[in-house]
Amino acid sequence: MIYLDWAATTPPYQEAIDVMANTMKNIYGNPSSAHAPGLEAKALLNESRKKCAEMLNCKADQIIFTSGGSESNNMIIYSLLKTRDKGEIIVCGLEHPAAGLPVQNMAKMGAKVKQLNPDKAGLIHPEKLAKAINEKTRMVIVMLLNNETGVIQPLEELIAVVREAEIKYGRPIHFHSDMVQALGKIPVDLQKYNVDSASFSAHKFGGPRGIGILFLKKDREFLFLGGGQERGMRPGTENLASIASMTRALELSLQEDHKSMKKLMDLLLEGVSEIPNGEILPPERVSRRENYCDYILSLSFPPVPGEVLARVLNEKGFAISTGSACSTNKKSKTAALTVMGFDRRISFSSVRVSIGRDTTFEEVDEFLKTLGKTVEELAVI
Template identity: 50%
Template sequence: MIYLDWAATTPPYGDIQNIMNETALTYYGNPSSLHQEGRRAHEKLEEMRSRCAAILGGTPQELIFTSGGTESNNMIISSLLTRRDKGRVIVSGMEHPSVWEPTQALSKQGWDVKVIKAGSNGLIRPEKLSRLLTEDTKMVLIMGVHNESGVIQPLNDLVEVTRKAESKRPIHFHSDLVQYAGKLPLNLGSLGIDSASISSHKFRGPRGVGLLYEKKPLSGVYAGGDHERGLRPGTENLSGIAGMTVALERVPQALECSQAARRRMILLMNGIKEIPGARLLPQERLENDLHFTPWILNCALPPLPGEVLVRVMDEAGFALSTGSACSSQKKSRTRGLEAMGIDAKTAFSSIRISQGPNTTEEEISSLLRVLKEQASLLGRAIR
């Protein structure tokens, strides 16, 4: 099997499980306990928090250990439920379900939720955001890297216009960085954002563990303990945090493969454009590739349904996807692409190809050959 679904989850490093097991056996005390074993576990926990902060460009006090990106996103959005004064929330139409669905729930509770769409190139223009910002805007939610198309949003520019719009009250700017961390150089402090979510299994760490970066403390809705500054009660997953810390520390080394990944991506895009009827999504991708991460590509072969093509390619030995693994229904699966102006039929035909540092040019060439063959066979079958 040639694995090309790294955006859904990444194969963990071979030694991660051993590191996790050793941590679990060595630091078995509860980090909140006062006895010696508890203190040892607490010291290990804070050591790993400092190590993560050193890599991410934040401070240890700004990092909260969570179960992953979905929980981190929900923690930030649900903090609005503690406020008496409802106002405006601005969210991009391309967001992951863990951001999109909670904001839609806020709308049902009386919040003024405004959706900002991207241009045909996938980028959100700062001036478009500026027009939506009002005095009662409480939060802006825009992801750093789109999980389906790989487009990189100009976060610094978007934060800048948000800060200019602040008058009587600050506006909280949150970014889902789940597809950013591990794919691009990341310094949280330099982005100017107030909070961000990160998930370990997107950069070859274990599943079920992640980070919430929170520069400006918000009220939490969880109750039950003082763990993680009282925002995320419950005994910390020390072994999972150990695995994530090691994987995070290896990100700079993995990013050294970025130029090779870009060469493979160009090979992939040129090959797909040679397939009759195939489209890159967005179509401007090849001409503006520097606005996209080299690890993720979306394309479509209309009128072939994306799910059919994914199943056929699976049988041929290739692991691809139709987009976010957290989107199963037709409408939720195509929402992010439609927010870029892509028509529904083309979006429904889309597939996502995402590579990793271990991907080879031979694997990309093999994918292109089989994809062309299967597209031709399926195309004849539906005529």
């Protein structure tokens, strides 16, 4: 099987697996215990937190270990329930369901929600955000890198708009960014972005599933209560083995040579352009490469249904997807393309190809040959 669904999850590094196994076996104490095994576990927990903070360019006490991106997003969004006035939430129309669905639920509970849809290239323009903000805005949510199209939002410009609005209205506006898909693919510098919070998930950069990070610039009241771990904001005994494994995976992912990904994407773009009826989504990614990462590519081959194409390619030994893995078998799986303005015919036929550190030129070449033949076969059925 040739694996081309790295955006869904990445195979873990062997070193990350080894670290996890060693920690489970040898550092089994509870970090909250005062005896020797507990202190040893506490030391590793602190060391892991410090290393993650250094790699993300933030302070160690701004790192909260969670179960992953979904929990981190939910924690931030539902924290509005602890405020007297839930106000208005502005959310990017491209958000992953891990952020989009909690926001929809907040609307049912009384919060006003404004959805900002991008242009056809997938970008949110600062001017559009500036017009949407008013004195009632409490939170702005914009993901850094989209999981379906690979578009990278101009986050610094968008955050600058929010900071200006804070001065104008004399009150804080919380800026949260889902960076789950970005970390390990593009540089992530939290000091540079100046977000109030951001979510990360280890299995997107070669770590284990079920562990992640919530970056939180300043303490915030959350709904969870318990033993006081993670400064009381995410109580529960820490998953130390996964935390240590994630930390090592992050170290390794940041050492990867990303230049090879550009060459692989060049091959993909050239190959797809030669397939009859093949469409690269959005078309702008060919001419404006700087706005897209080189790991994710959305394609469409109308009138061939994307689900059919993905299934047939799976039978031929290629793993791709029709969109977010968390949305498979749901109507929202082409949500990104829909809000970008593509018609149903295009989104219905779309598939996502995503590459990673182990993807080879030979695999991409073989995929393109099989893709062309498969599209031709299905188009005449």
